Amino acid sequence: MKPKITLGKHSGFCFGVKRAYDLTCVNSKDCDDVYILGKLVHNNDVCEDLYKRGIKEIKALSDIKEGTVIFTAHGVGPGFYEKASAKGLKIIDTTCPKVMKAQRIAKNFAGKKYQVIVFGDKDHKEVKSIFEWSGKKAKIVGSPTEAKRLKLDKAKKYCLVAQTTQNVEEFKKIIAFLRSNLKNFVFFNTICESTDDRQKEIRNLAKTNDVVVVIGGKDSANSKMLHKISKSINKKSYFVENSKQLKKNWFSDIKKIAVSAGASTPEWIIEEVINKIQK
Numbered sequence: 001m002k003p004k005i006t007l008g009k010h011s012g013f014c015f016g017v018k019r020a021y022d023l024t025c026v027n028s029k030d031c032d033d034v035y036i037l038g039k040l041v042h043n044n045d046v047c048e049d050l051y052k053r054g055i056k057e058i059k060a061l062s063d064i065k066e067g068t069v070i071f072t073a074h075g076v077g078p079g080f081y082e083k084a085s086a087k088g089l090k091i092i093d094t095t096c097p098k099v100m101k102a103q104r105i106a107k108n109f110a111g112k113k114y115q116v117i118v119f120g121d122k123d124h125k126e127v128k129s130i131f132e133w134s135g136k137k138a139k140i141v142g143s144p145t146e147a148k149r150l151k152l153d154k155a156k157k158y159c160l161v162a163q164t165t166q167n168v169e170e171f172k173k174i175i176a177f178l179r180s181n182l183k184n185f186v187f188f189n190t191i192c193e194s195t196d197d198r199q200k201e202i203r204n205l206a207k208t209n210d211v212v213v214v215i216g217g218k219d220s221a222n223s224k225m226l227h228k229i230s231k232s233i234n235k236k237s238y239f240v241e242n243s244k245q246l247k248k249n250w251f252s253d254i255k256k257i258a259v260s261a262g263a264s265t266p267e268w269i270i271e272e273v274i275n276k277i278q279k
């Protein structure tokens with residue numbers, strides 16, 4: 001009997017990535033020199049699609065003198081808008097509104113003399129942007145353990161936000177710790193519900209299936225997080241970027257396979273992976 005394949009309901013492009021992709025495709029159509037600052041999403045297949053549309057990737061604003069620059073869904077710090085405007089560049093801003101919310105909270109609370117704390121990966125573009133919106137004053141913690149190492153001052157006011165793709169359970173632990181150690185503490189759950197839904201779903205899929213395949217770009221934070229959660233529950237959890245990376249021996253003697261995909265994985269890649277598993 002053929003194994004049953006279940007595709008998670010919360011798989012593939014989230015609202016923010018779909019919005020960024022659509023804004024990029026529509027707005028760049030009539031422009032000649034269009035550049036994207038970094039990758040629109042952490043998915044090579046999507047990036048290839050954009051290159052075919054004539055959109056070139058740049059690493060820094062200093063790489064270009066004129067044209068249109070696209071800011072990605074991960075967001076950028078305020079300095080990038082200033083620099084681009086000073087150069088006379090046209091801006092297509094695809095920052096996800098949910099990332100923008102975390103950036104604005106960081107800016108507002110830093111302005112009100114709160115010590116902003118960001119729960120996130122310090123090397124991730126989104127976290128760097130939130131840091132910059134805090135006036136470069138935020139402290140970044142990557143885990144509850146790191147939060148416990150912070151030197152806290154009870155006389156100070158603190159404000160906690162999170163990278164939109166962080167682990168909800170770990171965020172709750174950080175909130176509990178700060179709440180019991182501080183007098184003036186506010187927090188904002190800026191973890192995207194799309195991330196939360198996916199994480200809840202992958203826990204369930206990992207428990208109820210023999211094998212779990214998570215599809216995502218190798219640099220995609222939310223996809224890697226899905227794989228990490230799945231693997232902690234089901235050892236037979238695999239991470240692939242596309243159908244070429246599937247291995248036949250993962251699927252021998254099993255009855256139920258679950259497939260899930262990160263927020264930056266396009267539908268066409270998900271279809272390809274499912275078709276290959278079926279074959």
Ligand code: SF4
Nearest residue numbers: 014016096098164192
């Ligand atoms: S995962 Fe959420 S925050 Fe991130 S781009 Fe998608 S909708 Fe926006």
